[in-house]
Amino acid sequence: MPIPAIRQPVIDSGLPASQNPSTQPVPSKPRLRLWRPESSPETNSSLLENSELDDRHGIGLRRPWMTWSYLIASLIAGITITTLAGCHWASASQNSQGAAMYNQGQYTGAMEQFQKAIASNPKDPDGYYNLAATTHRLGNQRQDPNLIRQSEALYNQCLDHDPNHVDCHRGLAVLLVDSGRPDRAFTLLKNWAAQNPTLAEPRIELARLYEEHGEPQTALKYLEDAVQTDANNPRAWLALARLRESSGDPVQALQNYQRVLALGGGVGGSSALATERVAALSRQINSANDARLNSGGTQIASPAFGSTRY
Template identity: 55%
Template sequence: MTASHTTRHLYVAAMLLMLAATSSGCRWNSMGQNSMGVRLYEQGRYNEALQQFQSAQAADPSDPDSYYNLASTYHKLGIGQKDAKMIEQSEALYNQCLDLQPNHVDCHRGLAVLLVESGRKDSALKLLNNWSTTNPGLSDAKVELARLNQELGQTQLAERYLDEALAMNPQDPRAWNARGQLREASGDLGQALQNYQQSLALNSLQGDLYQRIASLNVKIAQNTAAGITQNTGAWTAQNPQPGTASPPRY
């Protein structure tokens, strides 16, 4: 290999390293700005959060989370202020997020809620049904269909979707969490507690779920003291005990 070839290869390698470092730096900047934006959002400082999310988007235009964070903030402001332009902007950003990451769970959830809140329930259901149809083995899509149907008062349909989600992936903590919410809403506190505990066993990084379990334990204790019998919710073929296989079907 000649000196000129060696120099040229080193130059190309150096350029590739520089590009990788630049890309990595952009991603780190974007992550930091998104994290700061989330903290501001949680404090109710929405305009400041928007500035951070916009900076994150500019630092890394390929990061779907930046689009989701912007969409979520405009969603919050648009619905709260009944601002049609903000709602429209939120919807566009949700769709940009999904263009970059078609299976972005939070983005599907956010867009579906936005559609319902802006009077387009059928469009919300169509969005999630299309997602589920396109990804027939994805339990996340079934969980979101269940959550939306529960919120729309279709509890039996929500149960069916959760059955399908857990049949696809019995280790899905979001599905167990959603099932717990269904059980709690129906007054079956004992079963809800078991479902929440199963979700937490699969994913311990659910801070709000610890609080929900603590609150549920208090309710159960109060009911017990008052002599109210708890329905513990026996395990069934549709609601198998965690860690055991469903019975075969003939």
């Protein structure tokens, strides 16, 4: 079971994650709709005429404590929103830079960027996951048990912030298996599935783990359960198609791949893979049908020359 890929950040502003957030405009503070005294029928017009305050200062004339409280609260909310947006953009940029360095094999530099991302947004689970996966990779390369322990702690921090983080569950399960604790890996994923009976993802990951441990029938059971739990999950159908193909069931596998395409193909290269397998399995099934017809003993009648019919 390989360590899943580094997570690319998603920026709430709708901008691509690869775009530099520093060049984007900072969200403006919310406009305030202030109460004006002339809008209320209860206001005494003589009071307005005799007041030393002109119209620009009329916001607090009727109930100044309410108006100024609303003004101050709105300003604080605007500052908070702007600050949080800035933190999110900084974290997303640092995660993007770290992911690029990770893909180039610059793991130490990637770790530094992911540490900065966590510092910018301590509640972002992807920052913890990215740092955990990079530390895990370095720990495996260097055979360093301290790095492995650090990555395990980071995976758990990621799950503290997002209990349904799919890549993090998979990465932690891989670590537990690699460190000689497969029983803990199965327990991790089974507990996840039990806590989320309507979620297909835990069952997909359990099926992957069982298949890698030489139990394809148990894996098949979990994948069938996954597509029943969420019939519109292309990952579940793709995993089921691949398992059925490897188990020698091309007809069912073809139908499952076709289901993946009907659902839009999923993410990453799933659509291309499903398209390629549909074409390959269709050729395989058609060739098998042709061979069966040719070897089935069917005889073609020879023309009877000299027939009196014509």
